[in-house]
Amino acid sequence: MEPDPLIRRYRNWYTHLLRLYPKAHRERFGEGMEQTFNDLCRERGAAEGGLFSFVVWMFVETSAGILRENGRTIVMQNKSIVRIALVTGCILLVPLLGNLLMGWHWHPIAFPLWGALLFGTGLTYELIAKKGGTIAYRAAVGIACATGFVLVFINAAAGIIGDGPVNVMYLGVLAVGFIGALIARFQPRGMSLALFATAVAQMLVPVIALAIWKAGWQALLTDPNSPHPPFHPGIAPVFALNTVFVMLFVGSAMLFRRASASTD
Amino acid sequence: MIKKITNTPLTPAVLHILLALSTEERHGYGIMKQVKSESQGKVKMGPGTLYGSLGRMMEAGLIRESDKRVDRELDDERRVYYKLTKHGQAALAAELERYRAVVALARKKQLAPGSFAYGT
Numbered sequence: 001m002e003p004d005p006l007i008r009r010y011r012n013w014y015t016h017l018l019r020l021y022p023k024a025h026r027e028r029f030g031e032g033m034e035q036t037f038n039d040l041c042r043e044r045g046a047a048e049g050g051l052f053s054f055v056v057w058m059f060v061e062t063s064a065g066i067l068r069e070n071g072r073t074i075v076m077q078n079k080s081i082v083r084i085a086l087v088t089g090c091i092l093l094v095p096l097l098g099n100l101l102m103g104w105h106w107h108p109i110a111f112p113l114w115g116a117l118l119f120g121t122g123l124t125y126e127l128i129a130k131k132g133g134t135i136a137y138r139a140a141v142g143i144a145c146a147t148g149f150v151l152v153f154i155n156a157a158a159g160i161i162g163d164g165p166v167n168v169m170y171l172g173v174l175a176v177g178f179i180g181a182l183i184a185r186f187q188p189r190g191m192s193l194a195l196f197a198t199a200v201a202q203m204l205v206p207v208i209a210l211a212i213w214k215a216g217w218q219a220l221l222t223d224p225n226s227p228h229p230p231f232h233p234g235i236a237p238v239f240a241l242n243t244v245f246v247m248l249f250v251g252s253a254m255l256f257r258r259a260s261a262s263t264d
Numbered sequence: 265m266i267k268k269i270t271n272t273p274l275t276p277a278v279l280h281i282l283l284a285l286s287t288e289e290r291h292g293y294g295i296m297k298q299v300k301s302e303s304q305g306k307v308k309m310g311p312g313t314l315y316g317s318l319g320r321m322m323e324a325g326l327i328r329e330s331d332k333r334v335d336r337e338l339d340d341e342r343r344v345y346y347k348l349t350k351h352g353q354a355a356l357a358a359e360l361e362r363y364r365a366v367v368a369l370a371r372k373k374q375l376a377p378g379s380f381a382y383g384t
Contacts, residue, residue, distance in 0.1 A: 029315040032292045032344050036311045039293035039338060058310050065312020069319075 007041045010055050017059060020066045022073040033062070084122035088115055114153075121149045131186045134262055140188075140255035144195060147248040148174050154241075161209045161238055162231055164222040169205045176201040177249075188260035195253035199246045206242050210235070274359050277317045280307050282326065282348065282356040289330045291343035292318070318346060326352035 014037045018030050037058060044054045092115055098104035122145075129141040151170055154160055159167045177198035184190020213231065222228065231238055274282070284290060284298035292314055299307050321327045330345040348356070370376075 025315075025319060029319065033311045033315050035341055035343055036292040036296065036314070040296070040311075061310030062312040065310075065316050068312075068316055 006051070007038065007045060010041055010051075011038050014059070014062070017062060017066070020063075020070075022069055024073075025069050037062075080126045081123070084119055084126065087122060088118040091118055117149065117152065121145050128181070128186055134188075134259045136255045136262065137188055137259035140191065140195070140252045140259060143248055143252040143255065144177065144198075147245060147252065148177065151245060160241055161206060162222045162228055166209050166212060169208065170202075173198060173201045173205060188256045192253045192256035192260060195249050195256060199249035199253065202242060202246045202249055206235075206238050209238075273362065274355065275317070276307065277309060277313055278321060278326070279356075279359055280309070281314070281317055281321065282352055282359075285327060285346060285348045285352070286356060289345040289347040291335060291345050293338070293343075294335070295346065321352070324351070325349055326355055 011034060015030075015034055018026055018033055021030070040058065041051065041055065044051050092111055095104060095106040095114075096111070099106050125141055125145045128145075129138045131137075151174065155167045155170050160170065161167055177194055180194025180197050181191060184194050209231070280299045280303060281295055283302060284295045290298060292311070296309055296314060299309055318327065322329070326349060327346050328349050330347045332342045332344050334340055334342055
């Protein structure tokens with residue numbers, strides 16, 4: 001029978017080899033692979049067979065597995081990127097055809113800008129959604145990303161609260177969500193809190209804007225050359241539109257909470 | 265998903281793992297020992313192949329992790345056990361049915377190992 005220290009040394013080397021696996025595979029199976037390697041070595045040692053040649057075979061076999069899994073991970077990741085790029089291209093076809101056939105006036109710079117934003121949103125979804133396996137988690141990430149994108153889109157296109165710099169506050173809303181997600185490390189329970197905080201921030205924006213208006217700081221609310229009054233097209237529609245965004249963020253938070261409950 | 269799984273022939277590694285898990289939950293080493301025993305040593309599977317297959321089978325919903333517990337026959341380390349899901353049982357049943365159909369066809373044609381060669 002081979003002495004235990006030798007098997008321990010082989011196991012130690014094998015642990016180093018396993019580090020070459022993609023992180024997800026390593027985290028899921030690394031410990032089990034080590035144990036199995038150890039068991040096989042003990043079995044071989046007890047049978048007084050050629051332990052060294054057996055270990056070499058297992059190192060070669062596992063190396064082949066490492067190549068296979070890394071290749072698979074690369075293909076899967078690129079698949080996601082190609083899919084996002086295709087969706088982005090399809091969406092951008094709409095304004096392109098609009099410009100060509102219907103007399104729309106999308107500026108040429110707008111295409112790469114919106115393309116980057118769309119692609120970035122899709123990539124963010126893919127990167128975060130794969131951290132949680134449940135449908136609720138994926139749906140929550142999807143709603144949060146889509147809501148964030150639409151929020152930026154509407155603000156850039158027209159502005160939610162008139163056309164003044166006050167709309168920049170909506171970037172703060174997105175920052176709350178983003179920073180919250182980072183603090184939560186994308187765990188469902190923390191993500192739920194981050195999205196609730198985002199909803200609160202979203203609700204606060206028109207309230208703060210209203211306070212700015214009442215304080216008489218008009219320059220913050222409207223562009224000096226704008227033909228529209230502050231809070232165009234009216235306080236109620238602005239609050240109603242904000243409420244829609246708030247509900248979407250709350251919906252996402254509730255789904256994260258559900259995902260958290262199912263993983264507990 | 266289930267339709268796709270049951271319609272697609274399984275790889276030898278996946279088939280042997282499903283067979284090994286068909287009677288009871290097993291950990292990685294237990295699966296290997298069972299596969300080796302059931303195939304009379306003809307199927308040689310290393311940890312790379314085993315855990316790569318387990319990962320794909322879990323993604324396909326054929327198996328799932330059971331609990332983590334000690335195997336008293338081995339040592340004090342806690343090990344993850346794997347068990348068949350309903351999809352896994354259906355996929356194994358469908359694969360065995362395919363094999364039965366092939367064997368039935370061979371019998372019907374009165375073929376036996378060593379009894380057949382093209383052009384004779």
